[in-house]
Each structure stands twice: as structure tokens, then as C-alpha cells.
Amino acid sequence: MRQLGLSIYPDHSDFEKNKAYLELGKKYGFTRLFMSMLEAGNSVDETKAKYQKIVDVAKQLGYQTIIDVSPRIFDQLGISYSDLKFFADLHVDGIRLDQGFDGATEALLSYNPYGLIIELNMSNNVDYLNNIISYQANTPYLYGCHNFYPQVGTALPYDFFEACSKRFRQFNIHSAAFVASQVGNMGPWNVNDGLPTLEADRRLPIEVQAKHLWASGLIDDVLIGNAYASEDELKRLSQINRYQVQxxxxxxxxxxxxxxxxxxxxxxxxxxxxxxxxxxxxxxxxxxxxxxxxxxxxxxxxxxxxxxxxxxxxxxxxxxxxxxxxxxxxxxxxxxxxxxxxxxxxxxxxxxxxxxxxxx
Structure with a gap:
């Protein structure tokens, strides 16, 4: 089923505001949550407590939460690829690998004992996914998610997005991409010209961006990249038809x-x-x-x-x-x-x- 999702950035935001945003999203049928841990700067215990607190709120509200991580964060927090207990302790549903490994590593991660989803970066038109599949990955636990692009003029052109996405669709991998709120001004970095996947969508009304992604037939879940979208934007997204062009x-x-x-x-x-x-x-x-x-x-x-x-x-x-x-x-x-x-x-x-x- 196609889902709508929000994004929050705990290292740049207030817990109560995030909680209120998640509650508002639930009101309008949002069921996925993207969180970024690319910029974690606290101790292991502080980081775990901060993220677990908001993840638990999301879980109580019915969100599926996937957290974005990079090799630098694994090193910084002393996390081993052979043991994802740190993320299981956060109560997230999965981790998104912002950077790829060698294929064998991703395939092995897909068999983690915690049942965590391993979400892959879709915004590369290379044989990355084929390589992972060739290592007999546990495909029901593999997802795909495109990047977002905070700098105007740097997001994907449609033909490249299509080529990248088709690589995942041929294996029936659950997929996601980002749309940009026209009022949200928060992302993981200090540049935020909106956080869409497609450059053509950057300045469009948010519901038209979502229609564009779903019309492609290549994307299952549409996530708002920047926080905080307005209630009107959430309402307009909730009203569109997810399964045919309207x-x-x-x-x-x-x-x-x-x-x-x-x-x-x-x-x-x-x-x-x-x-x-x-x-x-x-x-x-x-x-x-x-x-x-x-x-x-x-x-x-x-x-x-x-x-x-x-x-x-x-x-x-x-x-x-x-x-x-x-x-x-x-x-x-x-x-x-x-x-x-x-x-x-x-x-x-x-x-x-x-x-x-x-x-x-």
C-alpha cells in the first residue's frame, strides 16, 4: 500500500514540536517517518535517549520509522555492522544506508536478527542493487529510498530518476521518494531550498509533487523532506488519490x-x-x-x-x-x-x- 510520510530532525529541533507534528500527521493519515542521524553529535547514551524518546512517540501513533545513517555514524557511535542492536534499542523499524558498501555487507545486514528493514539509496543508476541481490539478500527486508536535495538546481532530472527507480521496481523493492514543503525550513544541513527528489517538483504545490511521483508508477511512499509542513499541506496531501491520476x-x-x-x-x-x-x-x-x-x-x-x-x-x-x-x-x-x-x-x-x- 502507498504511504505518506514526514521527516523530522531531532538534532535541530524541539521534542514537543516534533511530537505535535507527528500527531498532526496522524490526523491526516501519515504513517511513515524519516529521521536523519547523519549529523549526530552527542554521546552514545545521549544520542540513544534523544532518538528513542521521539521514536516511541511515533510508534504509539502508528508510524513506521526508518533512520538515515552513514558509515561515519557507525564509527562515531562505535556500532558494528555485524550487530545492529543499537538501532533495535532505538525501536526504529529500519535503517537507511546513505552510502553503499560492497553488496555482501548489505545482503548480510538484511538477515539481522532484529528484523530491521535495510533501506538502500536509490539515487544511483548503477548495478548496486543487482550486486546485493546476487549475494542472496533477504529481499522482503530490503527497501529503497531516493535522496533529497537541499540546494536548488541539484535534484534529479526525471529521466535519471526513472532509470534509477526501474532498477528497484524490477525486483519489486518497496520504494520511496521526497517532496518539498513550501513553508518548511528545516533539514539536516544549513542550506534548505526545499528537500525534493525531483528538481522539476521543487516549487510546485506539494500535492502536485506527490501526484507526479505516484503517476510514475515507480514510487510506493511519498515523504515530505523538510519540516515542518503546514497543516494545509498535510490536508491537501491526504486528499489526493494515491492510486490513479486525479x-x-x-x-x-x-x-x-x-x-x-x-x-x-x-x-x-x-x-x-x-x-x-x-x-x-x-x-x-x-x-x-x-x-x-x-x-x-x-x-x-x-x-x-x-x-x-x-x-x-x-x-x-x-x-x-x-x-x-x-x-x-x-x-x-x-x-x-x-x-x-x-x-x-x-x-x-x-x-x-x-x-x-x-x-x-
């Missing part, structure tokens, strides 16, 4: 009741015999074939992202819904609305037979 449609002034029904009620899917000009959802013309639909907003040139419904002059195609991919004119179609501009990129993910919905 476009936000802005209706035209003269949209009528049947057109709103055609847009908002059916389960839409793109016809399998696709064309490059429009995405066609043809079932509404069958369901609502007897309902009249007078022409309006039908004389202009339609643009990419316009949502159309066939009018009374379109014969058998009356009340068929279409989304414009290529500009064209057709007076037998009414423009009923437009997809939000920031969501136009999601059109690329509507493949033959893809399911999709609209929300007003």
Missing part, C-alpha cells in the same frame, strides 16, 4: 450539469487504441447518451489541457469526454474546463487504459 479541473462559466456529471462521476480510462490528439474517455457517451447537451464554448481553438465533452451536434459521440493533447478546433465539442497548469505534465502518464479522475 486532475484538478477549473470549469468554464457556462459548464452545465450534465458536463459536470460527465467529468466528476465516472471512473475514466483512456481508450486502448490511442491517438496523439486527445485522451478519450468513451464510456460516458454510453451512460449519458440520452441526456441533451447544447453547444457552448465550442468555437475557439482548444489547447493542451482543455477538457471537452461532445455536444448535441456530435451524434454518437455526444457526452464523450476528451482531454486535449494537440491544439485543434471542433464545434461539435464543448470546452467544459481546463486542467490546472501545474498538472499538465501529468498528461504524459496517461497511457492506453490508464485510469484517471477529476476533482473540482
Amino acid at each position: 486532475f484538478h479541473i477549473d470549469f468554464v462559466k457556462d459548464v452545465n450539469d450534465i458536463e459536470k456529471t460527465v467529468a466528476l462521476t465516472p471512473q475514466h480510462f483512456r481508450r486502448g487504441d490511442i491517438n496523439p490528439n486527445v485522451i478519450r474517455s468513451t464510456q460516458p457517451r454510453v451512460t449519458y447518451k440520452a441526456v441533451p447537451n447544447a453547444p457552448h464554448d465550442n468555437e475557439q481553438e482548444f489547447q493542451r489541457g482543455d477538457v471537452l465533452v461532445g455536444n448535441d451536434g456530435f451524434g454518437i459521440y455526444k457526452n464523450e469526454l476528451q482531454i486535449v493533447l494537440q491544439p485543434h478546433k471542433e464545434p461539435r465539442k464543448n470546452k467544459i474546463g481546463t486542467i490546472a497548469p501545474e498538472e499538465l505534465m501529468l498528461l504524459d502518464f496517461i497511457k492506453p487504459w490508464s485510469k484517471f479522475k477529476f476533482i473540482s
